Amino acid sequence: MKTNRLSPALEKALNDQITLEAYSSQVYLMLSCWADENYLDGVSKFMMKHSAEERLHMAKIIEYVQERGGVVEIEAIDKPAEKPANIYECFEAVYKQEVLNTEAIYKIVKLSFDDQDWATWNFLHWLVAEQREEEKLALELLEKAKLAGGAKMTDTAKFELNKLIANTSQSFPTADEVDPLA
Numbered sequence: 001m002k003t004n005r006l007s008p009a010l011e012k013a014l015n016d017q018i019t020l021e022a023y024s025s026q027v028y029l030m031l032s033c034w035a036d037e038n039y040l041d042g043v044s045k046f047m048m049k050h051s052a053e054e055r056l057h058m059a060k061i062i063e064y065v066q067e068r069g070g071v072v073e074i075e076a077i078d079k080p081a082e083k084p085a086n087i088y089e090c091f092e093a094v095y096k097q098e099v100l101n102t103e104a105i106y107k108i109v110k111l112s113f114d115d116q117d118w119a120t121w122n123f124l125h126w127l128v129a130e131q132r133e134e135e136k137l138a139l140e141l142l143e144k145a146k147l148a149g150g151a152k153m154t155d156t157a158k159f160e161l162n163k164l165i166a167n168t169s170q171s172f173p174t175a176d177e178v179d180p181l182a
């Protein structure tokens with residue numbers, strides 16, 4: 001009797017997304033360490049928290065694949081790209097990573113629709129909502145970095161931006177409500 005409720009294509013796409021969420025977490029980890037090296041403690045903490053958020057997404061998708069009788073393959077994670085040259089490039093990297101992730105998720109949503117896999121289609125809604133929030137925040141931070149001087153930001157502007165980011169909330173209810181270990 002077949003107990004895997006995911007099509008092979010969807011199972012593969014969800015597994016790829018697990019790897020991409022792990023990769024996103026590594027990108028944020030790299031940005032957190034870069035910020036720490038550059039005395040930007042607020043940015044560093046923000047990135048560290050976001051790295052954990054991406055791990056939570058990864059764990060949620062793992063849990064879903066298992067719940068549907070699918071098989072999870074844990075793959076190698078690529079090394080993140082080079083460290084940014086300045087705080088503006090740091091937020092450019094954040095925005096790019098979020099858009100990349102959103103595009104990948106949209107493809108899985110489409111696949112679930114084409115497969116008429118309504119359970120997966122429904123499951124993916126929280127992730128779409130999450131990406132919408134994350135893109136919004138990433139764009140806001142990028143615009144603030146641009147306003148503060150972009151790549152040519154003064155030390156005073158950097159100091160103020162770092163403070164502001166330290167106080168930026170990033171609790172996204174759709175993800176924070178979910179505890180995959182509960």
Ligand code: OFO
Binds near residue numbers: 024057097098101134
């Ligand atoms: Fe996994 O949420 Fe952003 O990328």
